[in-house]
Amino acid sequence: MNDRKKIYVGLAILIIAVTFPFWYGLVVTGDSTRPELFLPPDATECIEETGFMTANHMVLLKEWRDTAVREGEREYTSRSGEVIKISLTSTCISCHGRKDEFCARCHDYSNVKLTCWNCHVAPEGK
Amino acid sequence: MERSRRKFFRDAGAATLGLGCGLPMLGTGCSSAGEGAQSDSGSTGQLAMVIDLEKCHNDEIRTACAEACRKAHNIPEIPDPDDEIEWIWDEHYEHVFEDLVHERTPHELKEAPVLVLCNHCDKPPCVRVCPTQATWKRDSDGVVMMDMHRCIGCRYCMAACPYGSRSFNWRDPRDYIEMDADGEFLTDFPTRSRGVVEKCNFCVDRIREGLIPACVEAAAGVPGGEGAMVFGDLRDPHSEVNRLLEEKNTIVRRHSLGTGPNVYYIV
Amino acid sequence: MLDAAFRGSKRYWTILAVWVALIVIGGIAFARQMTEGLTITGMSQDVTWGIYIAQFTFFVGVAASAVMVVLPYYLHDFKAFGRMVILGECLAISAVLMCILFIMVDMGQPQRFTNVLLHPTLNSMMFWDSLALMGYLFLNLIIGATTLDAERKGAPPARWVKPLIILSIPVAVSIHTITAFLYSGLEARPFWMTAILAPRFLASAFASGPSLLILLALILRKMNKFDVGREAIRKLALIVAYAMVINIFFTGVEFFTALYSDMPHHTMAFEYMFRGIEGHNSLAPWMWTGMSIALISAILLIIPKIRANERFLPFLCVGVITSIWIEKGMGIVVTGFVPSPLGKIVDYSPTGAEVMVTVGVYGIGLLVLTLLYKIVVEVRARQNVTYEKVM
Structure with a gap:
């Protein structure tokens, strides 16, 4: 051999x-080390539990995307029963306005390419 | 709503369990089958536009329309005509209504400017050919929609559209979009990315908020522009568009093709 | 069996190196296309499909033409094609692969390609074309691999392959029919909207594909002493002759309908191709050249003595391929966009970058074809050795 x-x-x-x-x-x-995120000071939790959002935000956003764009459905009921407006630029951005200090921090860290802001107008402009 | 929430949790659950690559795909596959079935059922409304050719001879009106549309949808201004993106624009009468002119048609009429935009056809050829349902005819109001997330950029719809109403993003549009003094886009309307097809959407984003399309509003704002463009629902017997269609002599583009355009022109 | 592809003479490695060089050239241009967008091509808002889709159309024909050797061999037990069949199947594999690549490089968002399968759309011809092409690719891969493996072992191929072979015949016809339907079902494009487009595509495919196969067989014979046999070449040449005559007849039928009725919508496309409109005449020299070569090749192919002469035959094959390449690859696709729905006449010619990407795809096709043919030749050579030992 x-x-x-x-x-x-x-x-x-x-x-x-x-x-x-x-x-x-x-x-x-x-x-x-874990990236440090900018979080809204006056809120304790996102529309669902933090752990769920960390793991599944991409699935939720895709689902929102399809129901809003394709079915014209613009309301989402969270697990706690709260009815939330399906909108990236108003709902999500109302808390997570600084995308460079929120979205980008984790995505750069984990090297996952983020394409949302190629089209959607980010709060801080271009 | 209930259905979509359930579907979300099912997909999310599967993803959490580590089945992420397989099941969500199945989920989307099922949902698309549902969409197909949905579009077979009869629609409940049909938005339409009536354009007064004579009133629209006024350059100011047409410019205001195109300008309002461009600003409302962050449409880029690309100087190279090969790459230009157009939602509503001017064309010569002889090219828009090819069958209505002949050798002896007066020159001025042949070259008269006509506003053209997507016809939101009853039987849209673009929807028929799209391989991914990235473009579809919405049941509720008959608008021919575009899903920029879904489009693969094959441009089959552009080959199929008999009106040349669609534009492809040959390059990144962001370099050519007007911005304000602070370097911000004029509106929140999503820009498009390179490699997808776009077209007039009858201002679905404005309709949702109870407004009329930006071009119609802009036309009415120009002196003499009242009634130059009228917008409404054909299924509503009392709508202004229905009244005009009954009273006036109107035409549509390339009627013989059977696509059923919903943009009418008062001759 | 596959190990044969990793062993070879210096000449073999040189050939592979040339194909890899082509792929690198294409890769460089494609990287530019992915960063700058399809704006680097010659396509525009009016001519939205160009050389990529034209090449796709041409190679669907080449892929489909494998049926011209598969059908006589398996359905009619035409023994002379015994060694030709596997060459046809390998050519089909390489051609379908190139078709898929040409579609991919033409897409604005190639990374979303899976959307076609994730959201199956039964009313779209492009969905069916993707299915048929992928099905045809897998069929040929399975059939080619199993029959060759069986041959290596000196046993007849497994029985379950036969139904797949039979299935591959209608699928071959379907890939080119559906590709024609992509064009002929559009009310917006009168030049394409003709019922004879699918038959015409098939006829031109059955002329160009077998021509390419003859050339490849002759090259293989010269390089490797791998001989498909004179009878196989002769029969294939006859098929080319018939298909070419039928192709020219179908084209003539198109001409008649358009020119005799003299309807502007129908004559305009022909005028653009052969004379040019308002000075836009860049296609005219190509079309006249293509048509002349087609006629001369067809006439010479009809004459049995010339057709049977293996010194002339390669030139006739090159003529057939060139003329059909011009007709399908330049004429049919681009002219469909002239005039535009708004009466504009916009010329198209591929840019350097576009040609480079096309060359890169050719490189991949040639690389795959070379590897496959190497395996086939080795398997056959080894088999001959064992025969000799036995005898």
Whole structure:
């Protein structure tokens, strides 16, 4: 089995490549502290529980997007029974007005590309 | 509302459980099947516009219309005609009503300016060909809608539209949109991104708030512009548009194609 | 079986390197297109489809034409195509792949491609075309792989493949029919809205595809001593001759309806193509060249002695391919947009970047085709060795 060496080298390269994001993040940026978010001072919770929003805001926003644009439905009832207006630029932005200190902080940290503001007019302009 | 909330929690739940990649997709697939079924049922209304050709000979009126539309929808002003985005604009009579002119039609009439925009057809060819239902005819009021999130930019709708009413974003429109002194957009209306098709939306955003389309309002604001453009629901027997259609001689663009345009012109 | 693609002579690696270079060229231009938008192409608000969609249309034809070897071999047990069939299937795989890529590079939002499948829209021909193309790709992949693998083992292919082979015949016809329906169902474009468009597309496909196959077979013979046999080439040439004559007949039928009725809507497109309108005549030299080559090739192909002469045949094949490439690739798609619904005559010519992206897609197609043909040739060569050993 004279291919053994080649196989090990290949495996090593594979492992390095697959784990690249982890060690790159650790070695190069060296910073893994949780990003600090700007939160509205007068509110304790978003339209749903914080944990739920952190995990599912993208699903909720997509659902809002489709019901508002395609079905013309503009009301959302939260789990606590509150009726909320489906609107990115009025409902969400009324609290999370500083997108650079809210949306961008986490999205930059986790390197997830955010495309909402390519079209929607952000509160602080361009 | 109830349905959509349930659907949301189902999808959200699945995503939380780590099934994120599979189930939400199924969810959207199901919802789109529902949309298809919905659009088969008869619609409950049809918004329409009646444009008075003679009154609209006034340059000021037409300019005001186009300007109001541009400002209301953050429409870019791209100098290159190949890339230009247009929702409502001027064309020569002979090109708009090709079948109504002949060799001996007076020159002035042939070149008379006519306002053109999306016809929000009864049987829109663009909707028929769209592979993703990014454009569809809304049941409640017959507006031909665009979902900028859904559009894949294949431009099949542009090949299918017999009126040239659609524009594609060949480049990023944001570089060409008018801003105020503080560097802010004039309105909150979402700009579009590169790579999607757009067109007149009959000002659905304004209608929702009880307003009339920006162009109609602007036309009425110009002296002599009253009644130059009239907007209303064809299913409402007492609407102004119905009264005009009964009383006046009106035409539509390329009637023989059978698309059923809902923008009428008083000759 | 696949290992054959990783072993080869210096010449083999050089060829692959050339294709990779083409892909790099295309990649550079495509990266620019993704950052600046489709504005870097020659397309406009009036001519919204250009060389990408035209190339897509041409290669759907090439893909569909595999049926011209599959059908005689499997339905009529025409043994002479025994070695040709797999070449046809591999060509189909590479051509469909290029079709899909040409659609992708034409899209404004290619990352949303899955929307076509996530929101199935039964009334859209583009939805059906995507389905048919992907179905045809998978069918050919499965059929090609299983039949070749069976051959390698010296056993007949598994029985479940036969129904798939039969299925691939109507699917091949359907991909080009639906592609024609994309155009012919639009009331906005009188030039495209003709019932003969689908038959015409099929006829031109069955001329251009087999021509390409003949050329590839001749190249393979020269390079690798892989011989499909004279009989196969001769029969394929006959198919090209018939298809080309039918293609020209269908085109003539179009001409007659338009020019004899003399309706402006119908004559204008032909006037634009062959004479130009108001000085817009950039297509005219192409169309005249294409038509002349088509006629000359067809006449020479009809003459049995010339057709059977393998010194002339490659030139005739190149002629057929060129003329149909011009007709489908330049003429039909672009002319549909002239005049625009608002009476404008806007010229289109591809930009450098657009040509580079097109070349890149060609590169991917050629790379895939080379790899597939390498595997086929190796499998056949090894088999011959075993035969010799046995004997």
